[in-house]
Amino acid sequence: MAEVLLVGEPMALFIAEEEGTLDRVNKFTKALAGAEANVAIGLSRLGHTVKYITRLGNDPFGKYIYEKLLEEEIDVSSIKFTDKYPTGFMLKSKTSKGDPDIFYFRKGSAASHVTPDDIDCELGELKHIHITGITAALSNDTLDTVYRMIQIGKENGIRISFDPNIRKSLWKSEDEMVSTLNDIASRCNIVMPGIKEGFILTGSEEVDAIADFYLEKGAEAVIIKIGDKGAYVKTKDKSFTVSGYKVEKVVDTVGAGDGFATGVISGLLEGLTLSDAVKRGNAIGAIIIMSPGDNDGLPDKVTLEKFMKEN
Numbered sequence: 001m002a003e004v005l006l007v008g009e010p011m012a013l014f015i016a017e018e019e020g021t022l023d024r025v026n027k028f029t030k031a032l033a034g035a036e037a038n039v040a041i042g043l044s045r046l047g048h049t050v051k052y053i054t055r056l057g058n059d060p061f062g063k064y065i066y067e068k069l070l071e072e073e074i075d076v077s078s079i080k081f082t083d084k085y086p087t088g089f090m091l092k093s094k095t096s097k098g099d100p101d102i103f104y105f106r107k108g109s110a111a112s113h114v115t116p117d118d119i120d121c122e123l124g125e126l127k128h129i130h131i132t133g134i135t136a137a138l139s140n141d142t143l144d145t146v147y148r149m150i151q152i153g154k155e156n157g158i159r160i161s162f163d164p165n166i167r168k169s170l171w172k173s174e175d176e177m178v179s180t181l182n183d184i185a186s187r188c189n190i191v192m193p194g195i196k197e198g199f200i201l202t203g204s205e206e207v208d209a210i211a212d213f214y215l216e217k218g219a220e221a222v223i224i225k226i227g228d229k230g231a232y233v234k235t236k237d238k239s240f241t242v243s244g245y246k247v248e249k250v251v252d253t254v255g256a257g258d259g260f261a262t263g264v265i266s267g268l269l270e271g272l273t274l275s276d277a278v279k280r281g282n283a284i285g286a287i288i289i290m291s292p293g294d295n296d297g298l299p300d301k302v303t304l305e306k307f308m309k310e311n
Contacts, residue, residue: 001125002051002075008036008135009111012061012089019094032068033294035132035165035258041072042262042298051075053118055110061087078120085110099253112138116148129153129160133181137170150187162188163261164197186217194225207232231278242278245286245311255294259284283308
């Protein structure tokens, strides 16, 4: 029995140990990647019970990922292995400025064959469902699975959060991407785009207009990530900005949005106000960009409280 349900594609991640283009780098460190896996790990480290559903290839990467999720005390009882399709993996460059280069090997992966029938969660303790636009983009089967998760949430009064997590390379066209992600967003309680994603999806660069776009479509709260300034929050009743945390040195920006989602979801599960939950999201996002991996910097409660107190 779990408090939170996530479905996604976990991948083996190879992080370059030296700067340079990926074709010229010789040394890489292996890690675990995947937006939903990052959120699952983050929530588990903060003491929440999480069920994570996917399909893995019966290969070294699949076994590695399964063991890593087990180590993080995540419920993996619904993960299926297959001999038919491989586990996806990705390469990430090392950079001292801006975002790293990323290259995926994920087309036709085991996780892209997840179906609505794979969603076999017990609803007893389920309080939150978190969805990202990545799962929706992988295949028609995974898109159907996303809508099945939304149906489960709606029918059982379970809060649903949505991070668009735009990956243009996974979609057939930008028009399809925009219409699909906005349709999913309209069915969720909380929508959490980044400011650049908001512009791509709504055509506006104004946080107020982006928030209104989703509130008018049915969202209860819109939380827009605005970089080092923090986050802008709007509900039907109020709007406010929650300031960000100072970051000493940016090591790697990948995974910051997943850390932010972890903070917001965990805060709401623990009964924090929306403002305090977003503040926690800002804190974890800041911690993540000071770490090289996508999830190795995700804090436990003691580390998180210490960081928030000191900063």
